[in-house]
Amino acid sequence: PRGGEYNLQLADGSKVYLNAGSSLRYPVRFTGERREVVLTGEGYFEVAKDAKKPFVVQAGEIDVEVLGTCFDLDSYSSGEFVETALLSGSVKISGKALKDPVYLKPNELFRYRKSDQTASVEEAKVGLYTDWIKDRLVFDNDCLADILISMEGRYNMDIECPKQFAASTRLSFTIRQESIEEVMEAMSLIVPIRYEIKKNKVYITPRK
Numbered sequence: 001p002r003g004g005e006y007n008l009q010l011a012d013g014s015k016v017y018l019n020a021g022s023s024l025r026y027p028v029r030f031t032g033e034r035r036e037v038v039l040t041g042e043g044y045f046e047v048a049k050d051a052k053k054p055f056v057v058q059a060g061e062i063d064v065e066v067l068g069t070c071f072d073l074d075s076y077s078s079g080e081f082v083e084t085a086l087l088s089g090s091v092k093i094s095g096k097a098l099k100d101p102v103y104l105k106p107n108e109l110f111r112y113r114k115s116d117q118t119a120s121v122e123e124a125k126v127g128l129y130t131d132w133i134k135d136r137l138v139f140d141n142d143c144l145a146d147i148l149i150s151m152e153g154r155y156n157m158d159i160e161c162p163k164q165f166a167a168s169t170r171l172s173f174t175i176r177q178e179s180i181e182e183v184m185e186a187m188s189l190i191v192p193i194r195y196e197i198k199k200n201k202v203y204i205t206p207r208k
Contacts, residue, residue, distance in 0.1 A: 013048035017133045020156045042074040061097035072129045084110040085129035137175040144169040155180045161204040
């Protein structure tokens with residue numbers, strides 16, 4: 001369900017957290033020269049180090065290869081992008097969709113647009129992309145633009161809001177087990193916004 005998650009430990013000691021609507025295919029034991037798993041949806045990985053046996057996550061047209069690191073990989077089939085946010089270590093991103101491999105450093109976000117097969121790397125507050133694994137989200141005078149990134153992962157939804165308004169608006173509140181409808185209604189009482197929820201997307205517009 002939205003806001004739901006599941007975590008497990010693989011045979012090599014690696015830990016995986018799966019977001020709502022996600023699945024992971026993995027072997028009971030890793031054999032061969034690589035530790036390979038297949039992800040659909042979004043997962044946060046804490047990979048056990050093994051320099052002799054790289055850990056590879058296959059996510060559609062993208063492969064993410066690591067030796068030991070912490071990163072988030074968002075590859076929902078319904079999403080416009082495949083995104084990888086690196087918290088620590090290093091990763092190599094490759095695949096048939098990329099002409100050349102991309103190497104990420106900590107605090108960098110890789111984004112691949114499916115529609116035109118373009119890729120980009122930018123510095124980011126990568127911790128926001130893993131907030132969905134927390135029991136609760138606490139915002140203290142935080143920028144709305146950052147809050148929405150955390151909420152998108154929490155509820156597995158796209159949230160659209162004018163960039164300038166999101167960058168200049170700050171809020172303080174806590175999310176525990178509330179639904180997206182309850183959170184949006186509370187936000188609309190704190191700041192002058194209107195919102196509309198259609199299918200799996202939230203549209204926010206400032207009230208004049």
